């Protein structure tokens with residue numbers, strides 16, 4: 520029986536790259552999308568072309584109250600593949616934000632919390648009995664928790680919380696031999712933040728100057744790193760924050 524992954528935010532960017540990298544390694548994936556159903560269905564077709572299986576489910580992580588219904592849908596999706604558990608959970612879905620400490624609105628703070636911490640916390644809680652003993656949970660943080668990017672205070676603080684959560688969860692799940700790690704990508708050329716890293720020439724150059732390897736990351740480079748961290752060779756890495764940035768602001 521092959522491994523099964525659940526990846527949030529697999530319709531675009533890093534999540535899509537992770538789904539495809541996993542497919543190349545023979546891992547089947549149930550991934551989520553939010554607004555881009557068409558893109559999600561195209562990813563399913565790409566996975567199938569690689570010889571693996573995928574299903575795309577709708578999820579809005581800004582509405583944690585919908586997670587109970589999502590988990591029911593997830594169980595149905597697993598049953599379609601004649602399995603009752605999955606092996607890897609990648610908590611990737613997310614959005615960026617720009618604000619200062621002075622002008623961050625309560626609404627923005629609540630949204631960042633709901634998407635990047637509350638939904639992750641509750642999705643793990645509600646799927647714990649569905650994750651295989653010996654499985655893996657991989658959360659997605661950001662390089663911005665280690666270095667300061669002006670304007671990212673709300674986003675980065677809450678991503679920082681997911682790093683603390685990762686260590687605590689790794690300790691709790693040790694008896695079940697489930698490892699829990701957090702990957703912290705550096706600036707990567709995706710649609711994120713309106714495609715700023717990819718499309719804004721000035722920002723792209725500033726990032727390039729701050730990265731030892733001289734350019735921003737590509738989604739595939741993060742997707743490959745995610746698949747690597749889920750591979751059996753990484754089974755002894757646990758409770759760690761792994762930065763994947765080409766050496767940003769070393």
Ligand code: NDP
Pocket residue numbers: 527528529530531532533534551552553554555556558578579580581582611612613614615634659660661662703704705706707708709710711712716
């Ligand atoms: P993209 O904007 O390219 O993709 C975001 C993904 O998340 C899409 O699949 C999108 O679904 C999904 N998503 C967005 N909002 C919601 C929501 N409310 N509910 C459910 N799903 C949602 O971003 P990236 O791939 O670049 O970012 C992925 C993760 O990586 C995020 O957690 C981000 O914080 C983190 N990160 C990104 C970096 C970068 O420079 N790109 C650097 C460091 C960390 P849909 O397409 O259907 O709308």
